[in-house]
Structure formats: C-alpha cells, structure tokens
Amino acid sequence: MSKKYIVHDRVGPQGSEIPIDPESIIDIPEELYGILENIQEAVERLNNSRYELGRLEQVKSHLLYTCNTAENLSAEEKKKLLNNLGLNDIGNYAIDFETKTIGRVMSIDGAPAPKVVGG
Numbered sequence: 001m002s003k004k005y006i007v008h009d010r011v012g013p014q015g016s017e018i019p020i021d022p023e024s025i026i027d028i029p030e031e032l033y034g035i036l037e038n039i040q041e042a043v044e045r046l047n048n049s050r051y052e053l054g055r056l057e058q059v060k061s062h063l064l065y066t067c068n069t070a071e072n073l074s075a076e077e078k079k080k081l082l083n084n085l086g087l088n089d090i091g092n093y094a095i096d097f098e099t100k101t102i103g104r105v106m107s108i109d110g111a112p113a114p115k116v117v118g119g
Helices: 030-084
Strands: 093-096 101-104
Touching: 030 093
Parallel strands: none
Antiparallel strands: 093 101
16 A cells, blocks of 8 residues: 555644555546645645744743743842842842942832832
8 A cells, every 4th residue: 555644634643644445546637636736735834834833932942941041040140249249138129230330129109119120
C-alpha cells in the first residue's frame, strides 16, 4: 500500500500515516481540480501558519525567560546596593541612573507609595 496522508478531520499528529482502503480510491475529475487546488492551498497556508505560530511561541517563551532573569538580577543587585548604603529600613527606593542617586518613594496626597517606579 502506498503512503497516504489525511487532509481534513485529522485524528493523529500531522503527517502521520493513515491506512486507506485501496478499494475506495477514485480519480478526481479534471473539472474539480480547481477545488482540489483550493484545498491544497488552504492546507499549505494552515501548515505554514501553525509552523510560524510554533516559532512565535518559542520566541515568546525565550522573551519571558529573559524578562524574568533580568528582573531577578535587578532585584538582587538593588538589594546589594541598598545593603551597601545602609538603607535596610522599610520602604521602596527609586534609582536615578542619570544622576546616580537613590531616594525613598513617598506617598502623594496620602495615597500609598507606588510599588513599581519606571525609569
């Protein structure tokens, strides 16, 4: 039996071999080739999109890992800086990288001090 692959109503993994009843095989008439080409084009577009989606997920996972690693590193280094400066009391500190200064974040009009300060 030759190798055949299913197009629609896929049950197994993509590209997996499936058994075809040789008695059921019929030739597709030439006047239906346009429909056949449309199906093939749609299937190729679907496969290409799934492939790109997989690549996008890999990039997304890598970026999440990179963000988490950088966030942890910055928190550790900020903790070291605060310890070296003797600023171990409670409070959130903001760093100004341009002036190389650090200061405690204050509340504004009685509102709680922000927990995250953008730079």
